[in-house]
Amino acid sequence: MAIEKVSLVYIEGSLRKVNKTLKKCCESGCFHMNPPPDTSGTELAARNLKDKGLYERMIKRAKALADNLGVKLDENAAFDDIDYNVGSDFKRYLDEIDRQQAGLYEQQAQINSEIRSKGAIYHNLLGFSGFDADFAELLACKYLKPRFGRIPNGSIRKLDFYSEKTFFFYQFEKKENYTWCLYITTSAEVNNIDFLFGSLGFERSALPDYLKGSTEEAARKLLSDMDDDLVKLGEVEEKLKEIADREGEKLSKVYAKLISLNSSYELRANVTVFDNSFHFSGYIPSKEAKRFTEMINSVGDVTVNIRDVTSDDKAPVRLKNNWLFRPFEMFVKMYGLPAANGMDPTPLVAITYMLLYGMMFGDLGQGLCIMLIGIILTKVTKAGLAPIIARIGVSSALFGVLYGSVFGNEEIIQPFFRFPQIYELFGYTEPPHDVFKASNMFLILALIVGICLILATMIVNIVVSLRMGDLDAGIFGASGICGFVFYASLIAGLGCSIALGIQIMTPVYIICLIVLPLALIFFKEPLLHAMESRGIKPVKAAKNAGNIDTGLKAKLAKMQGGKGTEKKSVGMFIIEGFIDLFEICLTYLSNTMSYLRIGGFVLSHAGLMLVFSIISEMFDGAGSVVVLIFGNIFVTGFEGFIVGIQVLRLEFYELFSRFFKGGGIPFKSVSINTKVQV
């Protein structure tokens, strides 16, 4: 149960070494950088180092050049052989590339524009199909002004109103809303007629004066011109490709180096400058202290100070677990990182998850299949769930051996509940024939497992809370010492009297071990105040720290106007105390009963497999096998998935809520980043 020990690092040095130092920090791969201290309101002449990104501009320029050349840049390219170190070196190189491709790129853009323009003219020409006069001759007329374009269909009828005006109107192709048309007027009337048609919604098509012949001839000529342009475009693109082939690799390396330099530039925001020297701090794993110090010292003219973290430091959290437990960190992070001085619950989660999953979905054959799927997924994908699937598959297989279940068949291996020592212990006189006959045994076992887990998490909570100095949760909480004594005594008392017939619940037992803990929980507030007045400071419980908070207390506090810290009346104290106690007792009961689902799922698994077994018996030969295969696939997928969710629910609601203290900050090593907006 480990949270990796970290140390606080202060680094200071000459300002001219700041870039190299930051780069080394990035390269170390284990440095979590702190934000700069707030020096406002102090007399220190300190400032943050963040300045305008010199490299950002160059990165954008390199990207633009690469786009022009069609070069695909790789920001992770190795750039060891690029010996440019200062801004001017990079600028010279980019200028040179720019010079080589400048004219060509403009040519390419111009040809593209011409092709687009000719394409638009061609598209317009199609509207005038059927025009068999010569465009050039018509457009060259001195006294006649032709206008090609389109007019809204609704306006065509309106032209009857203007029949006395001097224009000739001809319709070409008619579309849904518009009609392609031509009107010709005299040069003397052109302004009036243009205004008239404009008012009627006529849109003139721009036809260049180089068009010759009929529509078809002009269209053919345009297509031929576009072909020529495409050839020219191909030649220009070929030349650009030559430059790309020649310079592409180097440009990509230069780009990668610029990105790398820029990333350390980004980190400069966290650096404080004071008296021509830089200062910044962060955290490193304690075990890396020696290696990190050596790396930074190699820069020269830089001092590294390392010290252990104290409770005042907001140290980041890095979970450290072995290969078996590590995948389960995902579930812990899903819930929230533990506090830096708290406990890493990953091992507990890993063990209980595998245990509960195996118990709820125990089948040797299906378990091995799940394991195989997990292993394959781990190899093929990087999904965080894949290694967990492999592990729970093993657990399922082991419990399958215990339950004597192989792909639902319970005849191959003898299940544990048929051993006389086991079934006699649970009051059976003969071995149960199947799981259903042993259902009571499974439910009792599920309860025992649940009780053990609740007690275990209570112990964890007590240890963690006392270690953190949280007496409220550690002593008086529902999962503190009082809660533990109450719950354990009650379970022991009831267990002995019901299962073993031993009456240990004497009046002394009840008063000391059941009533007294409840009374202490009831009077915890005055007791905590008394402790506080004697100098013992009970730390306020963190979120969900050992108390299962259903929100009732918060609602009561709200009813009082949110004045939770104010002195409350005796009546309110009693009401609140009783509600608290009722809530706690109810929670013990519901939490314990919640584990009955373990037994329930054992029975449901056997039930589902029984259904498919009966269906398979209805078929002969291959049909029977197919049904069995389908049944196993269905049960593995469907039930396996549901059990996974149910176990996670047990983890989060029944276990985590008893001991978990969150609020940890994740440890993030500084590294090369590419947050440049290009």
Next chain:
Amino acid sequence: MANNAVTAKARAVSGKLLTRDEYTTLIHKPSVGAVAAFLKTRPLYMAAFADTDESAIHRSQAEALIERSVFDNYIRILKFHTGDKTGIMSFYIKRIETEQLIKAVAAIASGSQESFMFSFPEYVTKYICFDPIDVAASRDLTMLALILEPTPYRKPLRDLLTDPEPDINKIITTINVCYIQWAFAKIDEFAHGSSRDLLKDFFLRKTDADNLLMCYRMKSVFKADAERISELLIPYHKRLRRKEIDKALRLQDPVTALRDMFVTERVATAKVSDIPEINVNVSAYRYYRHRLAVSANEVEALYSLMMLFKAESTNLFRIIEGIRYGLPPEETEKYLIL
């Protein structure tokens, strides 16, 4: 079933009206073309704007297309009505018909028939009772009277149009009265009891607002005298009695008196702006939105929807105007009916 179909369709279409966020996007558009490009993507305007060239479209074209969209949507919903399509459900067509006739009268009187022809929405020709080309070709109002002979306007307008000294205001008022009378007659055919009263109130509510806005505009902008304004009043009302308007018009400060009337309960205006017209329109907009949501009457639902459409097209016209004349977006926003 028919009843429910039109009501349900009207409600469904109202869900496609522009939202406040979309208006915010529109008022920040840099050009009329950008507005057209945006409207091309909106379901109510998609069809009408489909073929437009955004780089070439100008203000009047965009406005005409918006009006066309509103009309097309109205016709589309009208198809769900299985009863008499020339009955009260055709109120929107009748409204366009009377509006165009008023425009024609004004154009003929001022000799600007061409401008009438330019702006006439050609797509309504087949729905109205006169031919716009014949109307525009009228050299004078007497000729218009001849053209209107075979139409329902013959009787109320003949004497007024053939008068040697025609009173344009009276003709316009008479055309407006024709519309109200037509609506009432159709309502009497269509509905009975409280439903009939409700529908009539619906039309009269708009008359109240139109009368008051007309008076305010004529007095504050054109400084028209009380007599002239009085002639233009539509002689129908719901809450705003004519004698109260006449009384206000004859006060020393009629503009303030009229402005005060906007905020009385009689026209129940919202107080969202310093501009009375906006307040009246916003009130109407909210009222019709509410009616559309709760009404079980198909005429009421369709009428409410058309009023919402009207508000939306007014908003779009203002946005386009604002862009065309370089008004800051926040200034344009003040004129939106929301």
